[in-house]
Amino acid sequence: MSDEQSSVSDILEDNTYKYGFTTDVESETFAKGLDEDVVRRISKKKKEPQFMLDFRLKAFAKWKTMKAPKWPNVQYPSIDFQNISYYSAPKQKKVLESLDEVDPEVMRTFEKLGIPLDEQKKLANVAVDAVFDSVSVATTHKKKLMEVGIIFCPMSEALQEYPELVEQYLGTVVPVGDNFYSALNSAVFTDGSFVYIPPDTISPMEISTYFRINTEETGQFERTLIICAENSYVSYLEGCTAPQFDTNQLHAAVVELITLENAEIKYSTVQNWYAGDKETGKGGVYNFVTKRGKCQGNNSKISWTQVETGSAITWKYPSCILLGDNTSGEFYSVALTNGHMQADTGTKMIHIGKNTRSSIISKGISADHASNTYRGQVKVGKNATNARNYSQCDSMLVGDKSSAHTFPYIETANSSVQIEHEASTSKISEEQLFYFESRGISRENAIEAVISGFCKEVFKQLPMEFAVEAQKLLTLKLEDSVG
Amino acid sequence: MLEIKDLHASVEGNEILKGISLSIKKGEIHAVMGPNGSGKSTLAKILSGHPSYEATGGEILFEGKNLFDMDAEERSLSGIFMGFQYPVEVPGVNNAEFLRMAFNARRVRADEEEMDPLDFDELLSDKMKMLKMENKYKERSLNDGFSGGEKKKNEILQMAILDPKLAILDETDSGLDIDALRIVAEGVNSLRNENNALILITHYQRLLDYIKPDFVHVMHNGLIVKSGDKALAHELEAQGYDWVTAEN
Numbered sequence: 001m002s003d004e005q006s007s008v009s010d011i012l013e014d015n016t017y018k019y020g021f022t023t024d025v026e027s028e029t030f031a032k033g034l035d036e037d038v039v040r041r042i043s044k045k046k047k048e049p050q051f052m053l054d055f056r057l058k059a060f061a062k063w064k065t066m067k068a069p070k071w072p073n074v075q076y077p078s079i080d081f082q083n084i085s086y087y088s089a090p091k092q093k094k095v096l097e098s099l100d101e102v103d104p105e106v107m108r109t110f111e112k113l114g115i116p117l118d119e120q121k122k123l124a125n126v127a128v129d130a131v132f133d134s135v136s137v138a139t140t141h142k143k144k145l146m147e148v149g150i151i152f153c154p155m156s157e158a159l160q161e162y163p164e165l166v167e168q169y170l171g172t173v174v175p176v177g178d179n180f181y182s183a184l185n186s187a188v189f190t191d192g193s194f195v196y197i198p199p200d201t202i203s204p205m206e207i208s209t210y211f212r213i214n215t216e217e218t219g220q221f222e223r224t225l226i227i228c229a230e231n232s233y234v235s236y237l238e239g240c241t242a243p244q245f246d247t248n249q250l251h252a253a254v255v256e257l258i259t260l261e262n263a264e265i266k267y268s269t270v271q272n273w274y275a276g277d278k279e280t281g282k283g284g285v286y287n288f289v290t291k292r293g294k295c296q297g298n299n300s301k302i303s304w305t306q307v308e309t310g311s312a313i314t315w316k317y318p319s320c321i322l323l324g325d326n327t328s329g330e331f332y333s334v335a336l337t338n339g340h341m342q343a344d345t346g347t348k349m350i351h352i353g354k355n356t357r358s359s360i361i362s363k364g365i366s367a368d369h370a371s372n373t374y375r376g377q378v379k380v381g382k383n384a385t386n387a388r389n390y391s392q393c394d395s396m397l398v399g400d401k402s403s404a405h406t407f408p409y410i411e412t413a414n415s416s417v418q419i420e421h422e423a424s425t426s427k428i429s430e431e432q433l434f435y436f437e438s439r440g441i442s443r444e445n446a447i448e449a450v451i452s453g454f455c456k457e458v459f460k461q462l463p464m465e466f467a468v469e470a471q472k473l474l475t476l477k478l479e480d481s482v483g
Numbered sequence: 484m485l486e487i488k489d490l491h492a493s494v495e496g497n498e499i500l501k502g503i504s505l506s507i508k509k510g511e512i513h514a515v516m517g518p519n520g521s522g523k524s525t526l527a528k529i530l531s532g533h534p535s536y537e538a539t540g541g542e543i544l545f546e547g548k549n550l551f552d553m554d555a556e557e558r559s560l561s562g563i564f565m566g567f568q569y570p571v572e573v574p575g576v577n578n579a580e581f582l583r584m585a586f587n588a589r590r591v592r593a594d595e596e597e598m599d600p601l602d603f604d605e606l607l608s609d610k611m612k613m614l615k616m617e618n619k620y621k622e623r624s625l626n627d628g629f630s631g632g633e634k635k636k637n638e639i640l641q642m643a644i645l646d647p648k649l650a651i652l653d654e655t656d657s658g659l660d661i662d663a664l665r666i667v668a669e670g671v672n673s674l675r676n677e678n679n680a681l682i683l684i685t686h687y688q689r690l691l692d693y694i695k696p697d698f699v700h701v702m703h704n705g706l707i708v709k710s711g712d713k714a715l716a717h718e719l720e721a722q723g724y725d726w727v728t729a730e731n
Contacts, residue, residue, distance in 0.1 A: 426574060430534070435571045438531050439585035439641065440559035440592070449584065453575025453624070 029088040059176035059186030072344040151196040158194035173256040182290040192222035208237035219250040228263040261297030273310040281340030284312025291318035295327035303330040319348035322356035337370035346376035351387040360391040367398035380412035491540035501705035517702035527653040531565035564647035568654040579621040631658030656690040668693030
């Protein structure tokens, strides 16, 4: 009995945000504020080619004319963009010859987060690009990937080594002026990951980026670009955590995916940014992200899977532009909100080519005072003959103060399409958990069973280790929200 | 095995049980009968450890241990089984998986190895055959969309899998047609042995034609007002509850 109780209290203890620590490293941080000069300085700092500076300046000019979107179903005080620093990097020697030269504190941070980077301990089947504040600090397995022609490196390095590839594709999926936050990102992004899979190549391992915010008043703006050439395949994972601060940090990333003929990209995210204080709602990350993929070549496929468990506010719609014929787009999402978190998330499926297919499976879980909104758009152009879409949006409520909302938008200009939409709302109740307990099943296992039952169509899309991790994360977060 | 002494219990501040005493030994079957609102189901809920029901006085000992020191999970792991009157629906959780979780929780407690899904499936198939349950109930979500009768059968299936020392069946007969009642009763009878005990909570005596109790207790207004053997149930059937309730 006493054993039982201590294990339950251990679980509850774990439930506080365990990634909330900060690391003391010497950083170079720009003074707060944003003007054209800051944009130029970022570009200069990174010794970027001219096209990149032009791209940034164009985006900045555009951004100045734009206003932050008001349509999402989330509430927050307006952000003072002059009160944010747009560049922060751990100080390091000019060029890193090997991982030994990375600040050991930074290495330890990632190890503490479960992402060992050094040669002996690094994860065997996953190549990792570790991004600390605005800068990529280490990338593992680069050589092994290079042997099969795969380029996996920080965006800043890609701009030096492969400028023609970057210039060819950057901004082709998310144009500089696409939306307020993507325009801001295009002007001030500091780093991110770049992946190029050459034709006829199946990536021999999972490729991943791990994002870590460390500094209090820095915005994190990463830019990820993944190009998968003809007949190739890559599975890409993204993970995120941030320290616990009373102030809000802005995270405005842009991710662009491009598939050429017969190619496939599978992109998975487990997002666990600091969500703010559970009781007061103070602090937490504003996660305003633009993610979009373009199925450019015929018969290509892009699949987004996301497990969103953190951030004070989440505003993101990983989308697919189904340009080629016979292309397909998928969106699998679990979004958990508890405490005072707010999420407005979903997807857009734009059918342009013939025989294009898309499917959307969205699971929203809302507990405590949180609000959870699904917003999805299915748009079928006039040439998209025989396009098909299936959407399923399920919401689960925990307690009686949380809320769930579903806003599906469907627009079609072609009469041969088939579109299906299903939605449901359910509750996880004290009676259900009691039923499990009365059969000798612990509360923790009961919550896990109910949640994994609810989310199973999404979890089965994740790579094995990620699925286990995601399931645990959800259980821990809900443990003291139920009952 | 179970010793209930002067049990008082309240729900939302209203005293429902006003001093129940009952002693149950290994191998015995006790029937607890009574009109609606007499406190039968509250007694069942208290025994199962439901958090909304509060014992305010007296004590319950199970194999010499204070039941009030054990939460619902612990009671189950110690060998108490509650067959619910209204089993809850849990969409998304596979019935067979749920049964295996419950079965293995008990194994882990006994320091035994967990049973793998294939072996468990064999065990489950046997028990389901006994209850004439179709295979499709393995793959369906736990109680989700089950009819009243199917839910009750599923409760007895859980009892068969968990093989408890003490089972409390709360109104298991309600919602069962006559064929289902016979199958369920045969199932319960086949699980009986000299080491386990059974409490049947029921409004009607018809279940007692199939499962023969050693003792019958009649509850009224939160008290046991009459105890006797099987003959008492027949007398109740003939004369109605007014016969005992009027006297008290």
